[in-house]
Amino acid sequence: MPSEWTKHRTADAAALAAARRVVHTRGMNAKPSAPACERNRDPILAVLRAHFADRRDVLEIGSGTGQHAVHFAAAMPQLVWQTSDVADNLPGIRAWLADAKLPNTPPPIELDVDANDWPAKRYDAIFSANTLHIMSWPQVERLFGALGRITTDDAKLAIYGPFNYDGAHTSASNAAFDASLRQRAPAMGIRDMEAVDALARAAGFALIDDVPMPANNRTLIWQRQG
Numbered sequence: 001m002p003s004e005w006t007k008h009r010t011a012d013a014a015a016l017a018a019a020r021r022v023v024h025t026r027g028m029n030a031k032p033s034a035p036a037c038e039r040n041r042d043p044i045l046a047v048l049r050a051h052f053a054d055r056r057d058v059l060e061i062g063s064g065t066g067q068h069a070v071h072f073a074a075a076m077p078q079l080v081w082q083t084s085d086v087a088d089n090l091p092g093i094r095a096w097l098a099d100a101k102l103p104n105t106p107p108p109i110e111l112d113v114d115a116n117d118w119p120a121k122r123y124d125a126i127f128s129a130n131t132l133h134i135m136s137w138p139q140v141e142r143l144f145g146a147l148g149r150i151t152t153d154d155a156k157l158a159i160y161g162p163f164n165y166d167g168a169h170t171s172a173s174n175a176a177f178d179a180s181l182r183q184r185a186p187a188m189g190i191r192d193m194e195a196v197d198a199l200a201r202a203a204g205f206a207l208i209d210d211v212p213m214p215a216n217n218r219t220l221i222w223q224r225q226g
């Protein structure tokens with residue numbers, strides 16, 4: 001007979017697994033499509049243009065549909081944009097990459113932060129959007145704990161999404177979103193910017209920019225300090 005704790009953990013794991021499956025619609029050509037990506041891609045691109053102009057090898061963690069990847073890789077052809085995600089999301093990413101036919105988007109790699117199977121390559125930039133509130137906090141810790149292994153000495157890290165500051169939500173809509181996440185799975189939820197920054201600092205990264213974005217999101221940029 002499973003204990004209450006075990007039942008809770010099992011339900012939580014199932015909800016986390018469900019959250020990994022990209023919420024999307026499918027267009028005529030059967031590619032997954034997340035409308036939020038269409039809305040936020042240009043504001044994010046403006047930040048990445050400023051911070052990734054001198055970068056070459058980007059690893060995106062939790063690429064989702066792959067829409068961000070094709071938009072950013074097309075706009076910044078100097079970058080090699082490596083997509084990654086859990087296995088379930090790779091076919092959709094492949095479909096976007098195949099349609100876009102860009103020279104700078106290698107096939108996606110399977111990367112589940114739980115698997116502890118990190119790429120051997122070192123990247124000079126890491127990008128991740130809307131992932132930290134979907135991952136559990138131990139998964140977020142694992143992601144940051146691996147940064148030293150997968151980045152170059154001066155790598156930049158760009159994370160887009162909602163964050164709390166000083167222990168508080170930054171808007172009523174973020175508070176409602178946070179509540180809905182925690183209802184789906186108690187392990188999900190909007191993260192405290194200061195707690196994430198502490199993980200980054202422990203990994204040797206210093207915060208170099210914190211950009212307000214539309215819809216109460218932020219793009220946080222850190223750089224590895226040698």
Ligand SMILES: C[S@@+](CC[C@H](N)C(=O)[O-])C[C@H]1O[C@@H](n2cnc3c(N)ncnc32)[C@H](O)[C@@H]1O
Nearest residue numbers: 020062063064086111112113114129130131134
């Ligand atoms: C809300 S979606 C965001 C997708 C995309 N980055 C975007 O902005 O549209 C959350 C993403 O986090 C990924 N994710 C969740 N848990 C993960 C894990 N343990 N390892 C790697 N990726 C994970 C999901 O597979 C999904 O692609």
